[in-house]
Amino acid sequence: MSIHNKIIFTILSISYLLFTGCAASYAPDNWLPDTQDVPQNIYGGWITLITEPDSLNPDEQWMQYSGEFISYDESNIYLLYDSLYQIPKSKIRNCTLELDEKNATAYGVWVFLGTVSTLSHGYYASITAPLWLLFGIPSAVGESVRDRYEEEPPTQEYWDSINKFARFPQGISDIDLTSIKPVFNFNETE
Amino acid sequence: MKSISYFIKPVISRILLFLISVSLIFYPNCGSRIERISESPEQFPVHKSSQDLPFLKLHMKNGDLYVLENWNFIISKDSVSGSGKLFNPNRELIFEDKFTVPVSQVVLAETNQINASAGAGALVALTVVTGIFTIVCIANPKACFGSCPTFYAYNGYDYIVQSEGFSSSISPALEERDVDALYRIKPLSEDFEVQLRNEAYETHIIRSANILAAPKPEGGRVFATPDGKYLQAINITEASSITAAEGDISEKLCSFDGAERFSEADSNDLAAKETIEVTFYGPASDSMGIVIAARQTLLTTFLFYQTLSYMGTTAGDWLANVERNKNQFKHLLDNPRNILGNIEVLIQNENDEWEKIGEVGETGPIATDIKIVPLTKISKCESDDSAIKVKLRMAKGLWRIDYVALADIVKEVKPEIIFPSTSSPEFANNSSVTELLANPDSVLVTFPGDKYLINYNLPADYKNYELFIETQGYYLEWMRNEWLGEENAERVYQMFLNPKQFYKDLAPQFKKVEAEMEETFWSSKYVYP
Numbered sequence: 001m002s003i004h005n006k007i008i009f010t011i012l013s014i015s016y017l018l019f020t021g022c023a024a025s026y027a028p029d030n031w032l033p034d035t036q037d038v039p040q041n042i043y044g045g046w047i048t049l050i051t052e053p054d055s056l057n058p059d060e061q062w063m064q065y066s067g068e069f070i071s072y073d074e075s076n077i078y079l080l081y082d083s084l085y086q087i088p089k090s091k092i093r094n095c096t097l098e099l100d101e102k103n104a105t106a107y108g109v110w111v112f113l114g115t116v117s118t119l120s121h122g123y124y125a126s127i128t129a130p131l132w133l134l135f136g137i138p139s140a141v142g143e144s145v146r147d148r149y150e151e152e153p154p155t156q157e158y159w160d161s162i163n164k165f166a167r168f169p170q171g172i173s174d175i176d177l178t179s180i181k182p183v184f185n186f187n188e189t190e
Numbered sequence: 191m192k193s194i195s196y197f198i199k200p201v202i203s204r205i206l207l208f209l210i211s212v213s214l215i216f217y218p219n220c221g222s223r224i225e226r227i228s229e230s231p232e233q234f235p236v237h238k239s240s241q242d243l244p245f246l247k248l249h250m251k252n253g254d255l256y257v258l259e260n261w262n263f264i265i266s267k268d269s270v271s272g273s274g275k276l277f278n279p280n281r282e283l284i285f286e287d288k289f290t291v292p293v294s295q296v297v298l299a300e301t302n303q304i305n306a307s308a309g310a311g312a313l314v315a316l317t318v319v320t321g322i323f324t325i326v327c328i329a330n331p332k333a334c335f336g337s338c339p340t341f342y343a344y345n346g347y348d349y350i351v352q353s354e355g356f357s358s359s360i361s362p363a364l365e366e367r368d369v370d371a372l373y374r375i376k377p378l379s380e381d382f383e384v385q386l387r388n389e390a391y392e393t394h395i396i397r398s399a400n401i402l403a404a405p406k407p408e409g410g411r412v413f414a415t416p417d418g419k420y421l422q423a424i425n426i427t428e429a430s431s432i433t434a435a436e437g438d439i440s441e442k443l444c445s446f447d448g449a450e451r452f453s454e455a456d457s458n459d460l461a462a463k464e465t466i467e468v469t470f471y472g473p474a475s476d477s478m479g480i481v482i483a484a485r486q487t488l489l490t491t492f493l494f495y496q497t498l499s500y501m502g503t504t505a506g507d508w509l510a511n512v513e514r515n516k517n518q519f520k521h522l523l524d525n526p527r528n529i530l531g532n533i534e535v536l537i538q539n540e541n542d543e544w545e546k547i548g549e550v551g552e553t554g555p556i557a558t559d560i561k562i563v564p565l566t567k568i569s570k571c572e573s574d575d576s577a578i579k580v581k582l583r584m585a586k587g588l589w590r591i592d593y594v595a596l597a598d599i600v601k602e603v604k605p606e607i608i609f610p611s612t613s614s615p616e617f618a619n620n621s622s623v624t625e626l627l628a629n630p631d632s633v634l635v636t637f638p639g640d641k642y643l644i645n646y647n648l649p650a651d652y653k654n655y656e657l658f659i660e661t662q663g664y665y666l667e668w669m670r671n672e673w674l675g676e677e678n679a680e681r682v683y684q685m686f687l688n689p690k691q692f693y694k695d696l697a698p699q700f701k702k703v704e705a706e707m708e709e710t711f712w713s714s715k716y717v718y719p
Contacts, residue, residue: 035223035224035304036304038224038302038304039244039245039247039301039302039304040245040247040257040259042247042255042257042277042281043281099224100224146222146223147222147223147224160507164226164227164228164300164507165226167281168249168253168279169228169249169298169300170249170250170251170297170298171297172253174251174252174253175252175253175279176279179279179280180279180280181280
């Protein structure tokens with residue numbers, strides 16, 4: 001392989017490792033708070049549920065629900081998007097909860113540029129470039145997956161552990177859920 | 191360009207890719223930056239402030255949310271003050287102002303710790319300490335006096351403790367009604383006074399405190415049954431003999447006088463049982479009952495506080511779970527309770543087998559309660575010497591029995607409910623006690639050291655009535671700093687799911703402190719009588 005091809009191969013390999021290792025966010029742009037703003041954030045985390053169809057109902061399909069994590073009780077998960085959804089726990093096969101806006105992209109670019117910059121290091125690039133990759137790639141991947149609670153299928157311990165990130169961690173028995181307004185009101189945008 | 195060729199040599203590349211892959215496997219699991227703690231009011235940060243935690247979020251029962259900064263905890267008023275914002279359940283801003291929020295209205299307090307990003311290294315980290323804040327107990331933390339409200343009444347010589355209200359109600363979801371006999375008190379007039387005291391380090395929430403007055407039969411008394419009935423009884427007779435493992439104990443149990451019989455817990459199993467054999471002489475009938483006056487030892491106090499220790503920093507989460515899943519948790523709480531059990535009453539059936547016909551037992555080590563267990567089927571038992579034999583079976587070291595007697599049951603009666611008429615705070619701030627206790631939707635909240643005098647108007651012929659005190663409410667435990675070092679979630683699960691083994695494992699630990707617990711307990715009351 002020529003040197004030129006090897007450089008391209010290396011760049012593509014780094015990019016592949018970064019992109020396949022990084023986790024994508026389900027949340028809409030600008031919904032999740034920056035990490036440092038989490039302590040005063042007044043909403044729940046962004047939850048994404050994948051439900052499996054009822055085997056007895058041939059018309060039912062796999063569904064994905066995403067929205068603000070409102071609360072949970074013995075049987076259901078409550079999330080808010082264009083309205084309040086009540087999803088039975090028994091039908092949920094996968095759950096992902098995100099808390100904040102990640103800097104994974106910035107980290108990835110940083111790692112990429114940092115690695116490429118070692119081209120100028122001459123002989124020492126044989127040391128610095130691997131160091132950039134060894135610590136930089138896991139850093140970028142780690143940044144994308146940290147504070148992201150995913151379980152397949154979710155257990156009761158999982159629900160108990162993420163409850164504190166709901167809008168109402170205290171429970172909803174005394175709250176009128178019918179008065180909760182949706183996060184996104186599509187009628188207004190039309 | 192020469193360095194590039196060194197960099198991408200196959201062997202080096204493979205090693206590098208291998209190392210990156212390994213680090214990708216392990217690294218993502220250890221990079222959490224957001225650590226959120228949601229605590230119940232009893233774990234409020236007492237001496238921390240916004241200098242340690244810039245933001246404090248208070249979740250209210252109706253879904254409102256306070257986000258406070260520049261906050262601090264006001265110990266004397268048991269509230270949190272700070273400036274910030276109040277949001278409704280829709281997270282619309284209601285007010286932006288300075289607030290003082292009573293702790294009793296808060297369901298959960300939330301703090302967040304943002305840790306440094308391990309991956310970035312160079313990122314600026316907000317290092318904030320989240321501690322668990324406590325009130326320190328005087329001596330052995332698990333022997334601290336507590337935790338429920340105590341009621342004192344006059345016995346002709348002095349005010350003595352006659353009732354400890356709702357001892358097992360450690361959270362709003364476990365709120366319950368409790369009835370205790372005022373068996374040894376002697377009202378001096380129709381104007382009857384009860385002292386309500388908070389002698390513990392806990393916060394008490396009292397919904398009602400009424401007197402029940404049941405008409406006594408001629409020459410007799412009225413006793414409550416474990417299932418809430420009130421029975422007139424006459425011919426109350428002490429036992430002819432009472433024997434336990436240590437021998438004859440009849441002298442201690444012949445009268446309700448404070449001289450109690452109790453045993454030490456088993457060294458290997460806190461749930462191990464013992465029996466006491468009681469013999470009465472006289473003809474048996476189906477309208478008889480055995481009267482038992484007893485209270486618990488400090489074993490349950492130790493078990494309760496040890497459980498809180500094992501819960502540690504997650505105690506608030508456990509209690510919040512109780513609030514959300516009341517029925518499920520009440521069912522779980524029954525597991526350890528059932529293994530320890532109450533004082534079981536057994537009689538011999540036609541086949542000479544000992545059969546359980548009832549049980550008594552009220553949670554709490556402070557006030558002795560007296561109850562009657564009807565002896566059903568006893569007339570069917572044949573006996574050559576007209577002896578009526580009863581066995582009491584209970585966990586060793588769990589019960590202090592003061593009195594055992596036999597009585598003839600006359601009939602069931604319904605007591606009259608007498609509500610508080612007037613009250614006065616002796617060491618407290620609340621002057622509207624009777625209004626609060628009369629309204630089922632309001633509560634009287636008492637803090638350590640509070641003392642109220644509550645008056646009741648008894649019937650004109652008050653000497654012909656047996657009095658009971660009926661209370662309803664719950665209390666909130668405060669975590670002690672010394673308990674936090676024993677946090678052990680596995681032990682908590684063991685207690686709920688395998689209580690038999692739990693009691694065996696905990697026996698050696700209890701035996702080390704059993705002897706000194708009494709002295710520590712009574713010397714750590716918040717207020718001396």
